[in-house]
Amino acid sequence: MRKHYHFVGIGGIGMSALARILLRKGEKVSGSDAKGSSALEQLKQEGAEVTVGHSPKNVRKPHAVIYSTDVPQDNLELVYAKKEKIPLLHRSELLAQMMTGYAPILVTGTHGKTTTAALLAHTLVEAGFDPSFAIGGYLNGTNTNGRYGKGLYFAIEADESDGSFLNYPSFSAIITNLEHDHMNYWKSEKALLDAFEQFASQVGSKKHLFWCYDDILLRSLNLDGYSYGFNEHADLVINNFQQIKWKMTFDLTFEGKHYLNLEIPLIGAHNVLNSAAVFGLGIKLDVPEASLRKGLITFKGVGRRVEKKGETGNIEIYDDYAHHPTEIFATLRAIRSATRGKRIVVAFQPHRYSRTQYCLDDYADAFEYADQVIVTDIYAARETPIPEITPERICQQVKADGFRDIQFVKRDNLTQYLSQFLKPGDVLITMGAGDITTVGPAVLNILMT
The missing domain is CATH 3.90.190.20 (Mur ligase, C-terminal domain)
Structure with a gap:
């Protein structure tokens, strides 16, 4: 039976990704947002019923009303849904449901998770794995932030800002870094560190968990899985990094094997780290080396990232x-x-x-x-x-x-x-x-x- 999902704030980068996936699965999607945008117009073209402005009239007996942390509890549509006893799902709860039956790959961290998740998703697509993904940015070239695939893997950007990254099941994960941010939510360093430690502990396959060794706070957690970084003590070591104008080349050493002259059309040491994490995880996922190299060199980046x-x-x-x-x-x-x-x-x-x-x-x-x-x-x-x-x-x-x-x-x-x-x-x-x-x-x- 076709289900109907109504999104409050459907134009948001995280909400629109889920709406897009549901549309491609054949579900009915409606939603509202405070103002018009290109994101709304794109969703309309893909089949969503979209309204500018919030009103109880927009909520037409859906199976569930979807909201995010950014939606205030006095929103007219949320209030109406509660009154009419329409099921409410936080965005993270819906995403957790959507990943049922897949092997979820989560990318989290204070910085770099959008680019890393996008690169991972792009590489899996290029390698023919037909993944699903939900990303917090639009991939340049395809101009999409969400994809419904029939392959095993579901790659997502897992948001730590409101603690919702702890709500997801995970087969695999990348943790890019850890720094004091969103402290209005976390309140203390201990709470933040405990949350990341819990996140890592929830990863189902530790041989598919990669985390950045160069990050002092992550290193202090003594996590399982594989570490990566420029530091020679990491499990996956980056060598010979060069930035040549608007592209980068580098070598990797992982489990005794050398991967030379890798290239990606991004800039900055931070993006070498992101690329190394994706490459290392790809090796453990049995993605062919040639496909991984192709994924890196054909990646066109993400909107709003330089x-x-x-x-x-x-x-x-x-x-x-x-x-x-x-x-x-x-x-x-x-x-x-x-x-x-x-x-x-x-x-x-x-x-x-x-x-x-x-x-x-x-x-x-x-x-x-x-x-x-x-x-x-x-x-x-x-x-x-x-x-x-x-x-x-x-x-x-x-x-x-x-x-x-x-x-x-x-x-x-x-x-x-x-x-x-x-x-x-x-x-x-x-x-x-x-x-x-x-x-x-x-x-x-x-x-x-």
Whole structure:
């Protein structure tokens, strides 16, 4: 019997992936979102019934109403579903159900899980394994974040931010790293470490668990499985890493065998680590080496991960999702290596007041590889503002640590300001998890007219 699922906030990156998979399985999907978007239009074209705006009228006797942690409990559709006793499923509960009968492969970690999960999914597809996957980003080339396959494996990005990564069964997993983030949820380092330790313990096959040895906190947990990293004491060791403009080459040594001259069209040491994890897991999944190499070299990346928006007048414009200082540092270091001699201009939108408060002392190091930094208004993401946490405060803190070329520009003025500030030879990178992603194309449009 065909089931009907109604998604509250269907346009979200995690929700749309599940909706897309259900549509391809032949289920009926409806949903609503607060505002229109290209994601909604794409889902409409794929068969979903989508409404802009939340109303009880949108909930038409589905088998279940799906919600995420981001949906407030006083949402009109949730309230109506409770009143009418329509079953409610958190996104993680639905995903756990959807993975029944598969061998789930989970990718988690503070940073890099979207790219790693996307690379894993792409590699399995290229190798003919016909996997299902749900990713927190759109794969460049296919422009999808969810896939229904008939193969054994179901690859997902497992979100640690709300603890939901502990809700999933897992056959295999990759843990990219572990850092203090989302501490408004975790409250303490002990709670965070305990959760990652529990996650690792729940992996069904420890010979299909890979974790980053270079990460001090992960190493402290003494996890089972295979470690990977640049450190010579890892089980899978990376050697001879080189970044050549916008691609990387490296060697791997794993279980006594050498894998030479691997290549991937991504930049940064962090993406070598991500690639090594996927390659190592692929070996243990019996993916042929030739298929693994092909998966790496044909990977086109993920939207909003150093995504080139365009170029005009010898000005290049990129967009990136980085919003945590560690991510910003790694991304800018890689861009510096790829664009030597050019002025790097960063337009940064801080994400959430709680994160900005927690990371305030770390921004100076984050921008080490930038020439000019422009900070705009904090993207609240439904958080209540913290009065003393402001973008001006970030600028003051960074200047106090010795970085002078930083300034605040209001979000409403940012596009026009950048269009006048940029000059030939510049590389602009917009950074943040909020609506700053729209700035690059808008600046490009002004520069081209």
